[in-house]
Amino acid sequence: MNFRFAVLGEAADRLVEQLEAIGEQFTVVRRCAELRELVAACQSGLAGVALLSEHTAELNSALLERLAACHSRVVVLTDDEAETQRLNSLGARVFSLGSDALKIIQGLESDSVDADGAVTEPAAQFLAIQDAKDDAASNKLLGEAEKKKHPKNVDSSQIIAIWGPIGSPGRTMLATNMAAEFAALGLEVLLIDADSYGASVAATLGILDESAGIARAVRLADQGSLDPEGLWQIAPELVFRGGRFRVLSGLTRPDRWPELRAMALQQLFTLSRQLLPVTIIDCGFSLETDEELSFDSYVPRRNAATLAALRSADQIIAVGAADSIGVPRLIRGLTELANICPGQEPLVVLNKVRRGAAGRSPEQALQQAWLRFGPQFSIKAFLPAETALLDRMLLSGELLIEAGPDSALRKKLQTFVSALAQRNSQTAVSSTTAKNG
Template identity: 45%
Template sequence: MSIPVVTVGQSRDDLVGGLERLHGPVTVVRRCAELPELLAACQSGLARAAIVADGSEGLTSSLVDRLAAVGVAIIALTDSADEAARLRSIGVASALTGVESAALSDRIAEAVAQLAGPGPGGLARRSGPADPGAALKLDQAEPCPGPDEPGPGRIIAVWGPAGAPGRTTVAANIAGELAAEGKAVLLVDADSYGASIAAVLGLLDESAGLAQACRLADQGLLDVEALEKIAAPVATKAGTFRVLTGITRADRWTELRASALALVLERARQIAEIVVVDAGFCLEADEELSFDTLAPRRNAATLRSLELADTLYAVGTADPVGVPRLVRGLAELEVAVPQASPIVVMNRVRASSVGRGPERQLKDAWERYGPASELKAFLPYDVSAADAALLGGSLLLEVAPDSPLRQAIRNLVCAPDQQNRRSPVFSSTARRRAKD
């Protein structure tokens, strides 16, 4: 079966003729003058592959995703090694401008096959509910370094339903506690509705670090050095971590595309042992109801963060309003991100809103009426410590190191690491003390 192909650019007059003379493997159905015309032709269902002979500099991760969403693979022609590397980072296969027609035809068939589904030795798509058209990382026509491997870093996402249950406070203090443990930590504000990490940490930020990183990632220009330059260092008394601040206005949400954010988090894994993501609350993905074509997704940043997280904390408020919201939110989370296994955390636990023995009351009610996710942690309501930290633009470990809230957050994230690091000597000593 012949593969319908569209082309853009005039760099080689014999490109179309050479492919047509093969009589079968591919068929050139349209020759476009520029990328917007090519995009329109592909979105109409005209082609399965696109050859960019001129203007590959205009290809971005977002454009590649839009074409992948309608089943179109891209092959760009370039003689620049730097441009080929950039194209590879955003999921575009490349070939030299002098490639033979038969070799180009084979590359087109290979790219289309990989886009249709990963086979033996194929590369999986960066896809998911947040971004159904995520791009492939395709092989080059010429020998070149393989695609970047995911870094060893671990992603921790902090999510919670509507109603300000304390996501940002928990995320920021988790980052601070892990940095105090000697971890290399990067804190990412991916809330597309109300980014507030910069305000909580007292940062005079107007540059929206995450938006900068996503912009470079979309262009295929984000490397480790660039990410380290964008991420602002935050020094505390106990340790230092880096921060990618959020968007400065809610209407800038279009800058946080899912494909670009995925690339940012891939790079983040390479520079940090722990990546802490402060995610937004909304999990809706119903833009298709309002758009005839592939729609922008306001909640893509939240959904993609939750999809990629190795550990997910679901934070809810311990009161008669916050608990039902969390229960409904977890049901929505199960539908939106089926692979998620949230660790449920009750925040602002206090007897005045729950009753005597609030932890026992919450646990009993959760076992009777709550979802399958187990209620695993309680964060006490320490308003004086929280207010002091917010007023000073600091973390709890700085302004209130003995606060019950600080200790609860520390135990939430540091206790597992401490247990994993225990040596046989430490364990035997602890056992002897327990016996005594």
């Protein structure tokens, strides 16, 4: 196996000299003066490993994401403890300046790599490292004081992604009102607007928001400084009649979508899972991943936020409009979804159920159509159309629990959320029992 290094910094230089002396499988292909050059050497395919001991402070999650996208591994040499912690939390391999070359080789050889020393499954592997490091880092970040402030059973924490196909089937209505129902059950909730096409959580909730909390979270993650305090600051609490939940608002303009990058968002989701029992993510509609296939190097991805949310989710809710356009769209979308999240069985919700669009017994008619054309799994909830109530809510920024606590729509949603919460706590109990027994 050959390792082709791009190096930056004196200590890195000295180390590769040692490596070159060990064998000709270790070669330096580029000595770089700045970080940009190092990244370019990897992006062009020249180098498989980026080794650096200087300019490490400039290494943020955006650059690491680029390096992961072009299958490169990153090895950083530093003796600075804070920098080590920051870089570890971003998923880079960090060794001390005087590290033995053999130790570094062992680290490199334990990866699954191709002939140039580049990782064969870069993004997946990098993200797996990232996930594990995130957990470790967040655990560290969660000092005793934080744990006391936010006591929760980690086993029972859930990331719930609300997805649905194009055509405004009711993703945001479901996300906002599910957040309220979970909160009303006494659970701490963070609602994240990750729709990169038409963020609308803030507008739906009547919050005046110019801050694009999600973009601020990404920036903090880039700097390696996304911690509980930072998250609480950018995700303020919304207090409603019946409880409170935190909201991380979405992009203020859809053309800001390149700011939403998968790796930084994954850090956000991991931290949220560490801190809160329930995280609800309002996703965009599009599941297209073409860009990922057509470029070998890093490009911003329009659907990165939705795809990252779906891949991080413990539970996906797939919502479709209950009419002759919405249902076929949902069925086609579920096939795409299965490719993105194999093995995940989404909970299907049909929304805006009404006689005018589905016949005199709409639930029965929809059920029959689903049995004939739909996938194996069943519809978990039918939510009635209540246009006047929803219009009123949009005007006042109220939630269902406030504006229509006794409405049929709210009752159905409440039952759906209670069942989810119960299922969740049962899973937590059984996984704890399994662990203990």
